[in-house]
Amino acid sequence: MPRAVLWDMDGTVVDTEPYWMAAETTLIESFGGTWSHEQAMQLVGNGLEDSARLLQAAGVRMGVTEIVDHLTDEVRRMLTTRGVPFRPGAQEMLRALRAAQIPTALVTMSLRRMAVDIVALMDFTAFDLIVGGDEVERPKPFPDPYLQAARTLGVDIVDTVALEDSPTGVRSASASGAVTIGVPHIVALDGFGADVLWPSLAGRTVEDIASEFTAHRRAASLAPSTTGDLA
CATH class of the missing domain: 3.40.50.1000 (HAD superfamily/HAD-like)
Known part of the structure; x- marks a missing residue:
């Protein structure tokens, strides 16, 4: 053993990956950007700070820590309202x-x-x-x-x-x-x-x-x- x-x-x-992808898409669209499924797939498994920098490059005008906290809170909200799959x-x-x-x-x-x-x-x-x-x-x-x-x-x-x-x-x-x-x-x-x-x-x-x-x-x-x- x-x-x-x-x-x-x-x-x-x-x-939870669909929750993360939904949170990323909503955040980017709030800054007038677009986020494809292929782009979202590139973030799967990444550290959150690395992912936040990629979101900044996609047009999110927030700091790295702010992005990480925002995404975490959004996913936690979805877990509360939709359940843990x-x-x-x-x-x-x-x-x-x-x-x-x-x-x-x-x-x-x-x-x-x-x-x-x-x-x-x-x-x-x-x-x-x-x-x-x-x-x-x-x-x-x-x-x-x-x-x-x-x-x-x-x-x-x-x-x-x-x-x-x-x-x-x-x-x-x-x-x-x-x-x-x-x-x-x-x-x-x-x-x-x-x-x-x-x-x-x-x-x-x-x-x-x-x-x-x-x-x-x-x-x-x-x-x-x-x-x-x-x-």
Whole structure:
């Protein structure tokens, strides 16, 4: 068994990407700009400050922090009024990991307050740790968020499994040294460094995670280490 399982949030635990896209579009249009689906897709998995700079380039005349706070508040409002759409199999897997006494961490580029709101809506203790995007020095695709989560949990990153749905997140998890399972949602993950791709978490078990961890750790033990940073 891995010593911990590290989870991305948006698109992996919950399907909030449509909320983010709607908030971005409304904000840009309020400044007279336009925002295509293709442009919105480029922001999936990015750190919020990086996304805010792209919105500035698209015509949003606000500061980076102001944009981040505005988008976060809008998405939180939509979560309150429309509900939290959990991804298939996510809550079931989290419950199974708790039953198996495997520590879990939520590693998200959303602000911590957003992550806390979502976790509070779950009717069981799903995570031992939350690492928010405003709590790391460098965002995904740098490995820092995952390395920080492992360090705080007191485990070696190579003894963990990470679950991700975006190219940016997969690159971050893979660069950290975690065994990385990609679960694509709205963006394809082929060629971004995941150790394995699963179509969904629905029907998956803790034993499936353990099997992937064992197989890829064994393979990694035969190869030179590339853990710790991006090239």
